[in-house]
Amino acid sequence: MIEAISLSKSYSGFKAVSELGFRVDDGVMYAFLGPNGAGKTTTIKMLTGILTPDSGDALINGISITKDPVAAKRNCGYLPDVPMLFEKLTGRQYLNFMMDIFEIPAASRRERTEKLIESFELGPHIDSLIESYSLGTKKKIGIVAACCHKPPVLFLDEPTSGLDPQSVRALKDTLKEMTGRGVTVFFSTHILEVAEKICDRVAIIGGGRLVAEGSVAQIRAGLNAPGDGHDDPKSLEDIFLELTARNPVQGESSVPG
Numbered sequence: 001m002i003e004a005i006s007l008s009k010s011y012s013g014f015k016a017v018s019e020l021g022f023r024v025d026d027g028v029m030y031a032f033l034g035p036n037g038a039g040k041t042t043t044i045k046m047l048t049g050i051l052t053p054d055s056g057d058a059l060i061n062g063i064s065i066t067k068d069p070v071a072a073k074r075n076c077g078y079l080p081d082v083p084m085l086f087e088k089l090t091g092r093q094y095l096n097f098m099m100d101i102f103e104i105p106a107a108s109r110r111e112r113t114e115k116l117i118e119s120f121e122l123g124p125h126i127d128s129l130i131e132s133y134s135l136g137t138k139k140k141i142g143i144v145a146a147c148c149h150k151p152p153v154l155f156l157d158e159p160t161s162g163l164d165p166q167s168v169r170a171l172k173d174t175l176k177e178m179t180g181r182g183v184t185v186f187f188s189t190h191i192l193e194v195a196e197k198i199c200d201r202v203a204i205i206g207g208g209r210l211v212a213e214g215s216v217a218q219i220r221a222g223l224n225a226p227g228d229g230h231d232d233p234k235s236l237e238d239i240f241l242e243l244t245a246r247n248p249v250q251g252e253s254s255v256p257g
Contacts, residue, residue, distance in 0.1 A: 001023070001024065001025055001026055001059070001060075001062065001153070001184060002023070002024040002030075002047065002058070002059070002060060002153060002184055002186055003022075003023045003024075003058065003059040004020050004021050004022050004023075004043070004046075004047065004056070004058050005021055005056050005057045005058065005059070006019050006020070006021055006055065006056035006057075007019070007020040007021070007043065007046050007047075007053050007055075007056040007057070007058060008020070008053060008054050008055045008056055009039075009042050009046060009051060009053055009054050010054055015208050016042045016208050017039040017042050017043055017046070017053075017208045018207075018208045018209050019056070019209070020039070020043060020056070020205070020208070020209070020210055021056075021210070022203055022210060022213055024184050024186060024201070025184070026152075026182050026183075026184055027179050027180070027181075027182045027183065027184065028179065028184055028185070028200045028201055029175060029176075029179045029185045029187075029198055029199045029200045029201075030184070030185065030186045030187070030199065030200065030201050030202075030203065031187060031188075031189060031195035031199040031201070031202045031203070032044070032186060032187065032188045032203050032205070033188065033189070033192070033195060033202060033203065033204045033205070033240060034188075034204060034205040034244065035206065035244050038205045038206050038207065038208065038244070039205055039207075039208040040157070040188045040205065041081060041157055041188070042208075043205070044078075044155055044157050044186070044188065046058060046065075047060070047065065047186070048065070048073070048076055048078050048155055049065045049066075049069040049072060049073055052066065053066070058072075059072075060072040060073075060075045060076060060153055061075045061152055061153060063075065074102065075151060075152050075153050076151050076154070076155060077146035077147055077149065077151035077153070077154040077155065078146055078154075078156075079142050079143055079145075079155070079156045079157060079159055080142075080157050081157040081158040081161065081188075083138055083139060083141070083142030083145075085130050085138060085141065085142065086130065087129065087130040088129060088130075088131065089129070089130055090126065090127050090128060090129055090130065091122060091125055091127070091128065091130060091133075091141045092126045092127055094130060094141065094145060095109075095113055095141075095144060095145055095148055096109065098148060098149065099112070099148055099149055101149075102149035104149055109148075112148050112149070112150060113144065113148050116143075116144045116147060116148065116174070117144065119170040119173070119174060120140040120143065120144060120167055120170050120171075121140075121166070121167070121170075122137070122140055122141060122144065125137055125141075135162045136162045136163055136164060136167065138162075139159075139161065139162045139163055139167075140163070140167055143156075143159060143171060143174075147174065147178070151183070152182070152183055152184065153183070153184045153186070154175075154178065154183055154184070154185045154186065154187075155186050155187070156185070156186070156187035156188070157187070157188050158188055158189060159171060159187055159189070160189055160194060172194070172197075172198050175187075175198065176198065179200075192236045192237045192240055193236075193237070195236060196216055196235065196236040196237075199216075200215065201213070201214060201215055202214070202215070202216055202219060202236070204219075204239075204240060204244065206243065206244045206246070211243050211244070211246070212239075212243050216236050216239070220233055220234055220239060223239060223242065223243075
């Protein structure tokens with residue numbers, strides 16, 4: 001479970017996130033959408049304890065990320081938009097390092113990783129140094145590292161960026177399997193077709209504020225959006241463009257979105 005409680009963050013007077021609040025229950029696949037600069041990455045970094053909010057709080061499985069950050073982070077897996085990896089380690093060494101951090105017993109490590117390694121076709125690379133990996137392979141080892149300790153809450157920032165179609169399919173299958181056993185998955189993406197196909201709920205932010213939240217059907221009904229004159233309802237892309245046009249990003253900023 002994830003709960004954001006009036007989260008706010010500013011950079012040099014620029015309001016990146018303002019009074020953001022929502023709740024994501026166990027076993028829910030939650031897409032977090034917005035244009036560049038809308039506050040997506042800033043929000044994820046506050047939820048994971050990387051950034052301290054100016055005000056507000058977040059609960060990870062009921063644990064405050066501001067009051068007990070270590071305990072909250074033990075419940076999380078996190079993939080940043082650009083994975084920060086130890087490139088002088090092999091992929092296997094890096095996964096073992098991540099499981100060391102979460103104190104995963106050595107006896108259960110192979111069981112936790114082999115299926116993921118196979119799903120993302122990492123076998124030919126897993127014992128090579130990460131510095132030799134392509135950008136897509138680095139993203140894949142980052143995904144496996146975020147999942148290998150079996151966290152109850154998983155945060156993914158632009159996880160499909162740099163992935164080939166086979167790996168995108170493997171990611172979707174992995175996330176469905178995880179939510180099926182109760183894991184909460186929170187991900188940002190610019191690929192709205194992926195979000196529409198696999199998510200249970202969607203949040204759309206614009207200008208650092210929540211502008212819509214719910215299932216795609218609920219958001220569509222709230223907009224009274226029958227379509228463009230045809231019988232087909234509006235797609236998530238149509239809804240996203242309409243809502244973000246109403247709530248543009250204010251000003252220019254070099255801070256992450």
